[in-house]
Amino acid sequence: MRDEVRGAMVRLLSGLNAEERSSLLALLQSEQPENDPVAVVGMGGRFPGGAHSPEAFWRLLQEGRSGITEIPKSRWDIDALFHPDPDARGKMYGRWGGFLEGADQFDPQPFGISDEEAARMDPQQRLLLEVCWEALESAGESPTGLAGSRTGVFVGLADQGYNRVREPGHLDDFSVTDHLTSVASGRLSHVFGFHGPSVSIEAACASSLVALHLAAGSLRRGESDLAIAGGVTLLLQPEISFHFCKLELMSRDGRVKAFDAKADGAVRSEGCALLVLKRYSQALADGNPVLALLRGGASTSTGRGVSLSAPSVPAMRRVMSDALASAGLTPADVDYVETHGSGTWAGDAIELQALRDVFGAPRPDGTKCVLGAVKTNLGQMEYAGGAAGVIKAILAFQNEAIPPNLNYSTPHPRVRLTDTPLVIPTQTQPWPRGARRRIAGVTGFGLSGALAHVLLEEPPLQSGADVTARRPVHVLTLSASSAEALAAQVERVAPLLDAIPEQSLGDFCFTANAGRAHFSHRLAVTGQTPAQLRDRLRSWRGEAPAERREPQRVGFLFHEEFLPQGAPGQELYATQPVFRDAFDRCTAAFAASGAQREVPAAEQTQFSLGFALAELWKAWGVRPAVVLGKGAGEVTAACVAGAMDLETAVRTLVARPSREDGAGYPLIEALPPFRWTDLAQTLEGQKVTFLIGMAQGEPGHFGLPGFLPSFRAGRGDWEALAECVARLYERGVEIDWRSFDRPYGRRAVAFPGYTWQRRRFWLHRPTDGSEPVELPRADDTAARVRAVPAQERRALLQAHLTAHLAKALRVAAGELSMNKPLILLGLDSLMTVELRRKLKSEFGFNLAVARLLAGACIADLAQDIEHHLAASSALAEGPPPVHGPGTEEREVIEL
Template identity: 40%
Template sequence: MTTNRNSVESRASRGQDGAIAVIGLSCRLPMALGPADFWQLLRTGTDAITDAPPGRWDTAAPEDTPGVRRGGFLDGIGEFDAGFFGISPREAAAMDPQQRMVLELAWEALEDAGVLPASLRDSRTAVFVGTLRDDYASLAGQYGEQVITQHSMTGLNRGVIANRVSYYLGLRGPSLTVDAAQSSSLVAVHLACESLRSGESTTAIAAGINLNILGESAVTEERFGGLSPDGTAYTFDARANGFVRGEGGGAVILKPLDQAVADGDRVYGVIRASAVNNDGATPGLTVPSREAQRQVLREAYEKAGISPSDVQYVELHGTGTPVGDPIEAAALGDVFSAHRAPGDPLLVGSAKTNVGHLEGAAGMVGLLKALLSLTHREIPASLNFETPNPAIDLDGLGLAVPRELTAWPHPDRPLVAGVSSFGMGGTNAHVVLTEAPATDPAAGGASGDASEPAAGDARPLLPWILSGRDTDALRAQAGKLSTFAATSEATPADIGWSLLTTRTTFDERAVVLADGKDAFLAGLDSLAEGAPGTGVVTGNIRDGRAAFLFTGQGAQRAGMAQELYASFPAFAAAFDEVA
């Protein structure tokens, strides 16, 4: 069966009004502190599963319990810059680290989207966060009433994970924490998209978070029978024997596609549709339903106006369990196999083989992987796959598991992907993604404006403006920018524009003036080290208002501002108007 680009685009266009653009990403995952790190981990086939960090579970999860001490872990989950968010040390100590991390993820995703957080204040921006754990509350409970403070009620309440973001940013849209077990974060994305489509909100922050703080939680899952005894996720493989725990979180910034295009936003991918249902009555509370999974898939693609024949990749729920994997594979085969030509299997894989099962945040991890795969036009390998599970007839179902980094099967067609996430109580979610639409570089909006001055790189000097809450933060920003700029293909003018227009300015500030990338990097490195540097000016802003001083006394000279006039059209136009 063949498909042409026009047929896909015409079907997708029927749902254009409901298309949702993903304009910003952030994540904290094992061995990956951001989307760029996560993509590098995925494309290189890195396995981030390790033993639990020393001291994480000193009194629980005995060493001889199979699989309990293996997982994908973060370092320093207790670290938090409370002052940045205006939170006192006492209140920060009472806050679930999941609250703290979601604050950070939301801020970083907005920065990635080029959205000034202050510009959203009092707007109908929504916050939906998926999670299922409250380990920190359980841990605090072990110490009795002596640790209860005036901040404990808000600090330990799961609902406040979302509400804290809305409070800090001053957002007026819906704000709720979603618990649908393991499908929580993808259900949160679904609810965020529905809120945008209905007009209830104008922008949405969707996130997922999962931190494995309490050893007893791992023991509970082992005694349930869900964990892999050898601490390895064998998704769709004959060795599949359970899942491996993971921790971390991620966030996306969502906006109606038409608005994102009009605003000139960078688009990572487009959510064409999503669907959610429940298994209903099955042989057991945690036994998945092939029929329900089949229904949620069909509903999602019907809503998207996209034929299953056009889908090239599905990011699986793919936990690596002996019961769940065959049911998921069968449901996919029911929906996709009849629409595919011989020799054109649907590629499927699972990020759980890289970073573990993030449970309430698992769907967000799958969404991020699919979006990065669309953006980079590559599909990473699904790890630990050698021999198909004998209960999964991959050929008969029209499925294939990539064992190495591969190109999309049909790069000449619009790229289409799906993401699945299923909860142990039967709540199923599926999201349909397409690649970002082609944009006109000459169009207006942020992207067009950023590169508008054709001679930007030919100017004698350009400013890069940085700021932080304090000196240490400012130096850290300089170090991060130096690392980025050293490998980025962005021009100095584009970077300068983004720093000026898409970053919040704090009181501790610096300007690096330079005439080329090497000079900028030298200035940034000096700033990061706290050393004097050529073209580096630092200071603290006590009053944000601007002041101008006209000295008189003959300070003017012939040709004054001539270079400025020749280099900056805005200055030249203003000068001509005055003249």
Template identity: 35%
Template sequence: MNDPTVHPASLAIVGMACRFPGADTPEKFWANIEAGVDSVRPFTDEELDRWSGGAERPADPRYVNRHGVVDGVGDFDAGFFGYTSRDATMLNPEQRLFLECSWEALERAGYDPANVPGVVGVYGGAARNGYGNIVREHRFAGADEFAVNLANDPEHLCSRVAYKLGLTGPAVAVMSVCSTSLVAVHEAGLALLAGDCDTALAGGVSIQLPRRGYWFQENGVMSPEGRCRAFDAGAAGIVAGDGAGVVVLRRLADALDDGDPVLAVVRGSAVNNDGRRRPGFTAPSVQGQSEVVRAAHAVAGVSPASIGYVEAHGTGTPVGDPIEISALTDAFGAADLPPGSIPIGSVKTNIGHTDTAAGAASLIKTVMMLRHRRIAPSLGFDAPNPEIDFAATPFAVATQSRPWESPGRPRRAGVSSFGIGGVNAHAVLEEAPERPGRGPVSTRPELFVLSARTPEALTTMAGNLLDHLSRHPGERPDEVARTLQTGRHAFGYRGHLVWPPAPGTQPRFHRSPAPAGDPTVAFLLPGQGSLRPGMTRQLYDEVPGFRAVLDECCELFRPVLGADLRELLYSADPGAAGEALERIEYAQPALFAIDYAIARTWTDQGVVPGAMIGHSLGELVAACLAGVLTLPDAVATIGLRAAVLAGMPPGAMLAVSLPDERVRELVDGETLGLAAINGPQQCVVAGTPERVAELAARLREQGVHSRPVAAGGAYHTPLMDPAVDKFRGHLAAVTLRPPSIPYVSTISGDWITDAQATDPDFWARQLSSPVLFEPALRTLLATTADGVLLETGPGQALSSMATLRPKESRRRALPSLGDVTKAGDEVGALLNTAGQLWQAGVPVDWRRRHPEQPVPRVTLPTYPFQRQTHLVFPPHEPAAAPRRDAAPEPPAAAPGPVRQRILLMFQQILGCDEQLDDPHFFEQGGDSLTAMQLTTLLDEAFGVAPPLETVFDAPTVSELSAIVERLTARPEPA
């Protein structure tokens, strides 16, 4: 995109995720901020007891029990991210939260987190807490210092996300204390602008563990009342808070081109250090802060006068607040702005100081303000700090929620974050550009697909989506569909929903009873008898891919037939069209064109058949799809075939409910013949009208069910022998090629061979040979793996017949369009079938759904993690205190059977089910690292240290026990 209005340094924030006190989504976070909610609270007695080891809490008034608490910090969906229960318990809750937020942020940006296009980088930082020390105290079985460090040190934060999500860009841990997460945003932006990555995750996380209050010290940094009063006369320090925030960044031009949900624009950012220009290492500097703000304005190419709000660092310390206002005043001074014209605030007044996550909290708050075009209140401000003369500055603390007016120019905001040690960061944000209008909302139905790792998660996911749709009735269905189809990872348990539901009905969410597999698809291509006037008209009008292929076929048929098939198929006079389509010279070309167009509609969306069966005319469609015939040759062949058959004497056909052995006894092979075997007791007889009428009367007398088949000839019987020679002559001049897709021939009832496919005589004999559909289907079922049978024509005759053999196959048989005799929604039916295919595990290329117009992504509910508690607490807690998922004790040193002791090691290292008698090390989540830990335990317990390969070669308890017993066996005395 070469839009001159896009500033070259501009970045788009396209996704955000967070965990802050009282909020687990940006929307809830914004609702609390906009409503002026103070989310800082005391720890409960239960929390303090569990984390203090039962020690009494101090009664000293200097002890302050307040903190910005993120609840459920030990809860984690370990299986989702591939962790055993034991490894999840060792993993620092900060690392877990950052991993979850990274996944959610990408999903909220409309991208599958495990398959983001291009190169993705990760920039972020975590605070150090005491959880690693608690893990060490519990001495996890086989976990050495290296394993504990890997699970807890902040240096591994970003590499862990890159590993778990498969991201190949830079994974850089940022460590600048309080400014960490905004510095991470700056560094990620530089990487994007330099081309190091195409998408970047940036943010930070901080969780205080163990849970405890703090001691207030006079002249210290902590608040005596446990509240942050930024810029207020009563400000006396900070209160700490938990938090995690991650944003997804892309180059703005790329985001606009790709239809990303641009939440806000980062016009520019800057980072510097105070150096020695401050009285002490932990003290801030006016000059350093002022310079970083000026630098950010310069990078952004904006004037301070265009900034409508500043989200300040705002810690609420008596010294820091006046320095920050002085620095801002200096940076904005040249703009000559009126006093109080720029509102400022600090999110720390709502949630506390979240340390390494503080910059992300400020950024996300400001993005939400820009999106909602409102100035949010900053809490705890009654009177200004006496060291701040606001009347001499352009700033005023925002104390009430109000609309953010910005007539004639885009809304812009500054965001500051300053770290102990002098690392200063400032970013200039701008509201997202208006998305170009896309015209009226289409009434065409759309397919919403969902998937999850567990049935429970899928049920929750479906409920969350329906709730979202009810609360956001203005969401465009095509945007929701594209986001769900291409922006979510495909898990085993799947469901789909065609939206909108039919008038007067409730949304019906179809879900799979079992995880999706990897099935093959077999196309069932129908022959004559399934076509009606007006059928596929909706597909032609609303599905561009179908229309393009059908147009191609009809244009090729025009000189062959001297008519335009579209005028018959979609005629305004269905009566006349119906009469024309009853004539075989038009019916067969029309059916070929529709069968071929439907099949191509599927293949163009990635549904490629592994096998095919074509019924009568349908076999020529299969041959064309398999490359035996080119499309022009197939059209010429079908045209001649239809003309030859139209010139044959009149005949009749009768469907008979008898097995083919009985039917063969009823025909003479000359004037009455077996025309088709469609099922175990479904056959078709054809012959002269008189002989067919006689047979029908005889069967009626015998109580055998039969019915006439709408056809004007004795097709697929020896009565068609005169047509064979005419057809053979044409085929001899056509180039026939070996098939590129295997299919079962209904001429032979067996897999087509190259020799048959390229033999004109073989194809000519089709006219007089019975259609062996049931034997062909039996061959397919017997010689291919379980899969899906998909009828790629306008009816459901073949898919219905395929269901008559339930004992021989677990295959699902699906029609593309359903029952053609009923009026219905063809596009909805096609989408419903696509949903069923996807549920079964068939890959569908959703990106081809709208090839003519890229559809924007939207922010939708994210994966509902199925969390369980994975925590250890300081030892010596009271026996009555409940402990969920605590770490197991190390292996008992007492002697015992080798097998029993190794089983205990498996349970301790992997956290596997104690009911498993012979668990498999790797099936229970083990990897090379835990295998090393297992060999360490074996050495400690038995005095033998088998090589690591032993665990890979003997991964079960019984196999490994046999090896250990052999290694420890003493030699028999001589």
């Protein structure tokens, strides 16, 4: 029955346009969010064996490779730590592990994190930031577009001792937030601006599955609209391995032999695995890829048993049965279980017996239940292991195959499986989509007694949206936080367009535009075909508009300078619902007022085109800071500005006399006085950078480099409009890309993620090899400022501020831009407190928090201080006394 209902729901949604679908789903979701299935819409991961993505992880699995190696000397000196005797103090007999390449590497710039903070931060937090970014990108969600959203964070991890890697002298006031496990989830929420629950979970090897279960519950209860769930482990200290060897839980040869008679222990490994979850109905409405449905799950504890850390058959049996009950499934529905499969002889026997008890009954249809064990490939990823198992199951759905387990030859003697449907794969098992829905279970068990089991269902087939009229021209945007990263992005994307079918080009561009972050270095190209976009990317030579650090102010201009050629607006009317609806409202207003007989047809068309274009631009997120008009365009401008409603505007056109002198129209008293000859001065006074023409025109007309027309003579509506959108985007105007594509039923598809520019961050070493910047003493600086001529003070103040910030951020002074916002340089709350205290002490200057949040840079602060000194007696009186921290300092910390 549930499948029939879901199938009917998919068919119903496929028959609606995007607006209708969004409205219906919002209504259904608001009624009963707990009945809405939870969908996995994105995933990201780093795995041993050089598998830095889920795709690379699948290749490792498919090829039957192991990511386990001898412990690298860059991590621990295994020769010094090795001893074959498990009782040797401070030694270990296991020489093996699964390690990540580049665990000391990080790209702080996209996150607004300073080099100093990056070096102090627990590398597990850094890894979570990058993988979270990648997982959101795979979901078609812009990592920088979720600020303020009810996005929950549920991550499993433990303190791996990075604070002990640091020398005692390197511990400071910032150290607590740099390595506490409870801060890791908060770090994600803070950096990305999430407003949902934020929870760090420490349940040993069950942590990431417990996190997934809690995240699904948060979505079902409606407290989160999107959730990040998973875990991370980095092996930074060897002490835990000493203890595991003493208990003889570690494999001696570095091979995990799950469920084999020769199983002799686990192998510790590291990695990160994160999943992005959303309610199914919302995922459909938002165009997210649906990778799997989370049918149900359970999280329990072993309770009182043989020992705290020992698993038990009844406990494992109970968690799997509870999960089946929550999903409304029977054991016979499950085709595949990704097991805990640690490779310990006793632990494997307990898990096999529980699996036999729950899933071992014969099946009338003869189907099998495959028991996977990803730890044979990766080792024990500990706090990330369960989420890695979920990613493996999703990859099996996608590739219609279950990869083989490694190191299995002889069945475990304690539990017989030959009379059950349970099989342990030694070769790839085909798992095609068919009439029977595919279900997979994933199990995790923690040393603390925590257990978790989740059940996944294959994603429903998604049919393409039924769109009768498609936009003929596409916009493809790329961006990065540096010119070098943007060039690398172009090199990655251009070749991909050779393989994109023309019917998929809209989805490809939608993913790039709506599903990726937008940085200050930008490129946008337009075209009708993949080949056109590819050629325009390849013709780019690295020339891009100057980096913009402030939001760009845009104006709308309604003018009559060009007589319309062709039939502007017809193409838009046929393919753009927002434009069509606005145009029809104008037509209805003219008809209702009888103005069709009194207002010339050309003037009616001009008004309707301008009004509809303005509504379209606003729907795309472009809101005018100023609205200007000439001739009949003044009436349109007044209507768009809200000075009159549509009906009043139509009546005004009827009463309008012919004006030839260029003066403002006197009936429109609500608009500020404006003369056409003062256009450039008016725009400069309003700090308007770009003026969008709401009629045909040519770029740069009226002597304004920032003039961009919506329509151009001799070009199709979409060709001109898309070019205008592209140029605005490149110059820093923010476009609502989801609204840009909302009428066309887009879906997120595979698209390259951000090109990281990683560098090594470890301990407190200057990133450029230079010595720390030495600051002049405060008294000396104040005296120097008093002594120099007024025209030289600003340069001196800039140098002084640069030196202070370079030391605080642990970068060379030459790396700091005078015009980049301090918050983008990485200035955090505690650094801000110190900067404010210093400026108060030296110059009597109170630095306002709002000034920093508004994007103040070094040049701005130097100017502010200079003006403060000129307007006060500070130069004569010297610096005021130093005061203790007050409410302003506390305010910064709270921010």
